[in-house]
Amino acid sequence: MKAFEIFQKISPETTRSVFQFLRDEQREVYVASLSSLASNRKLRPVFIQRKPAAEQIEWLAKNVKLRGSAEIADQVMQLWLMKAHQDVLVQFLDGIGIEHDGEGAAEDLPEELNAKKVKSTIDKLLKEHNPEVVKIYLNVFQLQRSNGWDVISEIIATTPALQFGVEEAQKPELAEERKDEAPAAEEEE
Structure with a gap:
């Protein structure tokens, strides 16, 4: 599975958090990603940069999922993991x-x-x-x-x-299990 395909599968919240992290902590990478994705879509980067931050992030999240964005998606995903989740990488290795x-x-x-x-x-x-x-x-x-x-x-x-x-497919089952467990937990208190 390629990085752009991973972006297609992960939750929208996680995708937004990737770009929010880059915007807050890795500003140069955020701007470069925005510029590269805008160029891929044949847009001038300034068109996206003028949007409010939340709209920029939504636009990035939408466009990083496209096949034409594969290389950018790969770089964004790797950088996010290495900078925001270094502890996971180090512990795994x-x-x-x-x-x-x-x-x-x-x-x-x-x-x-x-x-x-x-x-x-x-x-x-x-x-x-x-x-x-x-x-x-x-x-x-x-x-x-x-x-x-x-x-x-x-x-x-x-x-x-x-x-x-x-x-996602298991969530309804988990919700039912939690409903069954909730009264038992209250009785114990």
């Missing part, structure tokens, strides 16, 4: 034993990964971090190598929390 620069960037990626280390590291990440961020990171990490790593692909395929679209 440390957990599976890949040397990195201390900020989540690795030069040499192995051909094979230890399945037990990968599984335990992913389980820990899901417990300690936002599952949507973990899901996004693992899918982006898979892009670092042609066809990714089989062990990560298998874990994604067998873990609903790591699959795009699955959690």
Whole structure:
């Protein structure tokens, strides 16, 4: 799955938070992304820059999902992960034993990964971090190598929390479970 496809699958709130983070913390990247996406759409960047911030972010969120924006989407996604969620990257790389620069960037990626280390590291990440961020990171990490790593692909395929679209389908069931659990919790108090 390419980065622009990931943007198509993630929640609108997460997409907006990506660009809000860039606007607040990585202003140069935000402006460059806006300019590049505007150029892709054959628009002058100033046309978008004159809009209020919320409208700029909505426009960026809409346009980063297009196939023609694949390269920009890839850069935006990687930068957001490396700057806003460095702790996830570092914890993952440390957990599976890949040397990195201390900020989540690795030069040499192995051909094979230890399945037990990968599984335990992913389980820990899901417990300690936002599952949507973990899901996004693992899918982006898979892009670092042609066809990714089989062990990560298998874990994604067998873990609903790591699959795009699955959690939305399960939400009505979870709501029913919560309704059933709520009175029991009140009785215990």
